[in-house]
Amino acid sequence: xxxxxxxxxxxxxxxxFTIRALPLTLIRKPIKNRFLRSFLFYVPYVTxxxxxxxxxxxxxxxxxxxxLALLAxxxxxxxxxxxxVVAVAxxxxxxxxxxxx
Amino acid sequence: MSGGKSWFLRxxxxxxxxxLGYLAVSFALGITARNAGLNWLQAGLASLLNNASAGEYAGxxxxxxxxxxxEAAVMTLxxxxxYLLMSCAFSQKLAQSTSLSKRLLLGFTVTxxxxxxxxxxxxxxxxxxxYGMFAIATAGWTSGTILGVIVGNALPPRLISALSVGxxxxxxxxxxxxxxxxxxxxxxxALSMALSWACSVLPGISSLSSGMRVIILTVLLSxxxxxxxxxxxxxxxx
Numbered sequence: 267x268x269x270x271x272x273x274x275x276x277x278x279x280x281x282x283f284t285i286r287a288l289p290l291t292l293i294r295k296p297i298k299n300r301f302l303r304s305f306l307f308y309v310p311y312v313t314x315x316x317x318x319x320x321x322x323x324x325x326x327x328x329x330x331x332x333x334l335a336l337l338a339x340x341x342x343x344x345x346x347x348x349x350x351v352v353a354v355a356x357x358x359x360x361x362x363x364x365x366x367x
Numbered sequence: 368m369s370g371g372k373s374w375f376l377r378x379x380x381x382x383x384x385x386x387l388g389y390l391a392v393s394f395a396l397g398i399t400a401r402n403a404g405l406n407w408l409q410a411g412l413a414s415l416l417n418n419a420s421a422g423e424y425a426g427x428x429x430x431x432x433x434x435x436x437x438e439a440a441v442m443t444l445x446x447x448x449x450y451l452l453m454s455c456a457f458s459q460k461l462a463q464s465t466s467l468s469k470r471l472l473l474g475f476t477v478t479x480x481x482x483x484x485x486x487x488x489x490x491x492x493x494x495x496x497x498y499g500m501f502a503i504a505t506a507g508w509t510s511g512t513i514l515g516v517i518v519g520n521a522l523p524p525r526l527i528s529a530l531s532v533g534x535x536x537x538x539x540x541x542x543x544x545x546x547x548x549x550x551x552x553x554x555x556x557a558l559s560m561a562l563s564w565a566c567s568v569l570p571g572i573s574s575l576s577s578g579m580r581v582i583i584l585t586v587l588l589s590x591x592x593x594x595x596x597x598x599x600x601x602x603x604x605x
Contacts, residue, residue, distance in 0.1 A: 271409050271430060274439050278426040279416035281443040282450070287474025289454035291467060304593035307605070310449035311545060311552050312588045314421060314538040315559035316581050317446070320567055322535040327528040335532045336539075343543030349480075350388040356536030357395075361529035 331363040371495040378499020385480045385500060386507030393508045395533035396423055397515015403431030407516040414512035418478050418505055422447040424534055425581065434576050445585050453482045462491040469494045476501040479541065551596045551605040559588055 323332040338359040342352045393414060400410035405427065417423050425446035429439045454477050461470070476485075476497040481504060485497045519527055546553040566572045566580050575583075596605045 271405060272412075273436060274426065274430045275409060275413045275416065277436050277439050278413060278422065278443045281440050282417045282419055282422055282447050283474055285444065285447050286450045286454050286477040287471050289451060290458045290461075290474055290477075291470045293455055293458055300597050301593050304597040304605070305589050306448065306452045307598050308552075308555060308589040308592045309445070309585060310421075310452075311542045311556055312559045312592075313446055313448070313581060313585045314542045315556040316563040316584045317421065317425065318535050318538045318542075319560035320564045321577075322532060325528075325531045325535065327525065331528070332532065335535070339532075339536045339539035340543055343540045344547055346544065347540070348388075349537055349540040350391065352540035353388075353392050353395075353533045353536035356532045356539070357529045360532050361525065364525055364528060 326360050327364050328367040330367045331360045334363045335359045371493060374493040374495040375499040378496045378501075379503050380499075381484060382481075382500035382503035385484075385504040388480070389504055389507040390511040392420060392533055392537050393511030394515040394519075395530045396420060396427075397512040397517075398519040398527055398531050399424055399427050399515075399534065400512065401516045401519050403427040405430065405516065407513045410516045411509050411513040415505060415509045418475070418501075418508055419447050419450070420534060420537055428577060432576050434579075438576070438579065441582055445582050450477050453477050453479075456486065457482060457492075460486060460488075460492045461494075465494065473497060478504070480504070549605055551592065555588060555592050559584065562588070 319336065322336050323329045326332040326335065335356040339352050339356040342355050347355070396414070397407075397410055400413065400423075405413070413423055413426070417426070422443050425442040426439055429442050454474070457473065457477060458470075461473075473494055478501075481497050481500045484500060485492055488496065515530075519530075522530075542552075542556055546556045562584055563580070566575075566584065567577075572580065592605075598605055
C-alpha cells in the first residue's frame with residue numbers, strides 16, 4: 267500500500283485532536299471504571315518504554331553509543347533532571363562516545 | 368476581556384522556555400521524518416497539526432514502512448493515549464460555563480508541558496493562558512521539525528546520529544521519574560523493554576511491523592498491570 271503522505275498526516279492529526287478534544291468536551295466527570303482508569307494510567311509508560319528499547323540501540327552509529335545514551339538518559343532522569351537536560355545529555359553522550367566506538 | 372488578554376500575555380511569556388525545549392527535541396523529530404521520506408512541508412504540517420512527540424514519532428515510523436492508514440491511526444491513538452487522561456483532568460479544571468468552541472480549541476493545547484503548567488494555576492483555568500503558551504510553543508515545535516528535515520540533510524552523519532537519540536532522551540524523561548516513584552511502573556518499564564527486545568529478535572513476531580509490535584505489547588502489558596495492580600481510589604496511582 268502506497269498512500270499519499272498527506273493522507274497519513276491527516277489521519278494522525280484527526281486522531282490526535284479527537285483524543286485531546288473529546289474528554290474536554292464530553293466528559294465533565296472523572297472516569298469511574300477502575301480497570302479503564304488503571305489501563306489508561308499504564309499505557310504511556312509501556313508505550314514509551316517499548317518504543318525506546320531496543321530502537322535506541324539502532325538509532326545511532328554504533329550499538330554501544332546508543333546503549334551509553336540510554337544509561338545516561340536513565341541516570342539523569344532518575345536524578346530528577348528536566349526533559350530538556352535529559353534530551354540534550356543523551357545527544358552529547360552519543361556525540362562524545364562515537365569518538366571512541 | 369482584559370483578564371483574558373493578560374492571561375494570554377502571561378502564557379506567551381511562560382511559553383518561551385517550553386518553545387526552546389521543543390525546538391531542540393523537534394529537531395530530532397525532523398530527522399526521523401526525513402528518514403521516513405517526508406519533505407519539510409509535510410513534516411512541518413504534521414508537527415503544526417499534532418504537537419505530539421511520541422505520536423508523531425510513531426506515525427513517522429508507520430509512514431516510513433508504508434503500512435496502512437488504519438495502522439497509522441491505531442499507532443497514533445496508542446502513542447497519544449496519555450492525552451486522553453490529561454484531557455479528562457483538564458476538563459475538571461474548566462469553569463462549567465466554558466463554551467464548546469473554547470473547549471475544542473483547548474483540545475489543540477494538551478501537551479505534556481502546557482498541561483503541566485495549566486494545572487498548576489490556582490482555581491479555574493482561563494483558556495487564554497494555555498492558548499498563549501501554545502502559540503509560542505508550537506512555533507518552536509514546528510520550526511524545529513522543519514529545520515531538522517532541512518539542516519539534517521547537511522549535517523555530518525555523526526551529528527545526526529547524536530541528535531536522533533534526543534527523542535529517546537525525552538521519552539526517558541517522561542517514564543523514569545514515575546518509575547522511581549512507583550515500583551509497579553519500574554517493573555513494568557523494565558518488562559516492557561525486555562519484551563520489546565525479545566519481540567524484535569524472536570522468529571515470527573519480529574516479522575511484524577514495529578508499529579504493530581508496539582500496539583500488541585502496550586495493550587497486553589497495560590491490561591495485565593491494570594488487573595494485577597489497579598490504581599487506588601481517587602489518586603490515580605498504583
